[in-house]
Amino acid sequence: MNTAVVSRPSPSSLPLRARPKLGLGETIIGREEEELVLEVIRSKRLFRYTGSLPPSEQGKMATTLESETCALMGVRFALGVTSGTGALEVALSALEVGPGDEVIVPAWSWISCFSAIVRMGARPVLAEIDDTMNLAPGEITRLRTPKTKTVLIMHYQGVAADMDALMPEARAAGLRVLEDCAQSPGAMYHGKRVGAFGDIGIYSFQNNKCMTAGEGGLLVTDDPLLYERAVRMHDLGLYRSPHELRAPSRIPTFCGGQYRMNEMTAAVALAQLRKLDGVRAHCRRLSKVILDKISGLPGLTFRRIPDPSGDSGFEIYFYLPTTEQAEGFTKRLHARNVNCVKITGTYCQYERDYCIHRATYTPAASPFRDDADWPAPGYRKEDFPMTENYVHRFVCLPLGMLYTVEDAEYIAESVLAVYHDTEG
Numbered sequence: 001m002n003t004a005v006v007s008r009p010s011p012s013s014l015p016l017r018a019r020p021k022l023g024l025g026e027t028i029i030g031r032e033e034e035e036l037v038l039e040v041i042r043s044k045r046l047f048r049y050t051g052s053l054p055p056s057e058q059g060k061m062a063t064t065l066e067s068e069t070c071a072l073m074g075v076r077f078a079l080g081v082t083s084g085t086g087a088l089e090v091a092l093s094a095l096e097v098g099p100g101d102e103v104i105v106p107a108w109s110w111i112s113c114f115s116a117i118v119r120m121g122a123r124p125v126l127a128e129i130d131d132t133m134n135l136a137p138g139e140i141t142r143l144r145t146p147k148t149k150t151v152l153i154m155h156y157q158g159v160a161a162d163m164d165a166l167m168p169e170a171r172a173a174g175l176r177v178l179e180d181c182a183q184s185p186g187a188m189y190h191g192k193r194v195g196a197f198g199d200i201g202i203y204s205f206q207n208n209k210c211m212t213a214g215e216g217g218l219l220v221t222d223d224p225l226l227y228e229r230a231v232r233m234h235d236l237g238l239y240r241s242p243h244e245l246r247a248p249s250r251i252p253t254f255c256g257g258q259y260r261m262n263e264m265t266a267a268v269a270l271a272q273l274r275k276l277d278g279v280r281a282h283c284r285r286l287s288k289v290i291l292d293k294i295s296g297l298p299g300l301t302f303r304r305i306p307d308p309s310g311d312s313g314f315e316i317y318f319y320l321p322t323t324e325q326a327e328g329f330t331k332r333l334h335a336r337n338v339n340c341v342k343i344t345g346t347y348c349q350y351e352r353d354y355c356i357h358r359a360t361y362t363p364a365a366s367p368f369r370d371d372a373d374w375p376a377p378g379y380r381k382e383d384f385p386m387t388e389n390y391v392h393r394f395v396c397l398p399l400g401m402l403y404t405v406e407d408a409e410y411i412a413e414s415v416l417a418v419y420h421d422t423e424g
């Protein structure tokens with residue numbers, strides 16, 4: 001690597017700084033969450049649907065969370081559920097994904113992006129990612145078959161996928177789009193929030209996320225029929241009066257599950273939703289401090305962000321030419337007390353046990369039961385040269401709400417020091 005373009009701090013001359021505590025929404029839980037939770041406790045109404053109240057007064061926290069989500073994300077309907085995984089299952093059910101169907105999903109994604117499809121009895125069809133670490137344009141066209149029903153677009157760690165390319169590709173193929181925004185709530189793409197592009201968007205409020213309630217999830221849609229199907233799926237087939245107020249019923253009941261959000265979860269999620277853009281602003285400020293100092297280093301290529309102005313900014317990625325270099329770089333940064341492990345459990349699905357063993361809760365429900373040989377093409381490492389090219393040679397720099405500008409400056413100085421040290 002050429003080092004002429006930057007000053008050369010020496011690793012030994014840079015005093016070690018304490019490692020800041022990681023964390024996003026979780027670390028800023030405070031008075032606002034406390035007050036809303038207390039309000040629920042004092043009301044003694046922890047269940048969302050209190051039949052003794054008029055429909056418009058039932059489930060105050062869940063209803064407010066949903067209406068404020070709609071306002072922030074620019075969508076017509078929102079529905080609180082038990083988790084992000086639950087939201088995926090409810091969304092796929094609303095989209096009528098079932099046995100015999102295929103769903104295109106990035107190979108590099110979270111467990112439930114795969115398992116939720118399998119639990120519907122449908123087949124996850126794994127797609128390549130590109131240097132954005134999101135679904136690669138062209139994959140929908142390559143992988144589409146007459147059985148394909150839906151595309152799951154996951155927005156990885158605060159960065160919107162390349163929606164200008166992906167949405168027309170999905171629509172040209174006649175496919176519905178499910179956006180998984182669990183890792184990117186509030187992220188934008190050319191001024192529009194993720195979740196507002198596809199047919200349904202989902203969110204998670206699990207602990208690691210930008211906004212958290214410990215557990216919890218939510219889905220959004222503009223389509224009243226998908227909304228009704230989602231409501232019915234999440235509540236035992238019911239469509240209670242508070243929902244009827246928002247969108248009059250059009251379909252009869254069906255056998256649903258139980259994915260209802262309770263008022264305590266909704267209270268915490270509501271307080272966190274109100275802080276979401278603050279989280280984004282803080283992380284973007286820190287991210288800029290770092291990027292201003294380390295961009296342009298020869299040999300170090302940054303994750304491509306299709307719309308940098310929409311990035312949530314809480315995890316910076318750059319690639320080095322080889323896996324060994326990336327591992328060495330990470331080790332050295334770690335020794336300098338820089339947090340540099342990814343904070344999400346995102347993996348190549350084809351390397352996970354449930355995929356390797358094509359395991360389902362019962363073999364009869366498996367979408368893979370008719371595959372004579374396993375792993376079949378499309379579920380083997382060698383089928384994913386693009387994905388393999390990116391996922392083994394990145395260095396990542398997660399940021400958190402307890403990080404200061406001084407922490408960000410230290411991270412940048414450390415990257416420069418390790419970079420020059422590596423150069424010898």
Ligand SMILES: Cc1ncc(COP(=O)(O)O)c(C=O)c1O
Pocket residue numbers: 083084085086109110112113154180181182183204205206215216217344
């Ligand atoms: C992309 C993605 N989708 C879905 C989920 C599932 O969310 P939950 O943990 O709330 O079930 C996660 C959780 O980490 C995720 O990262």
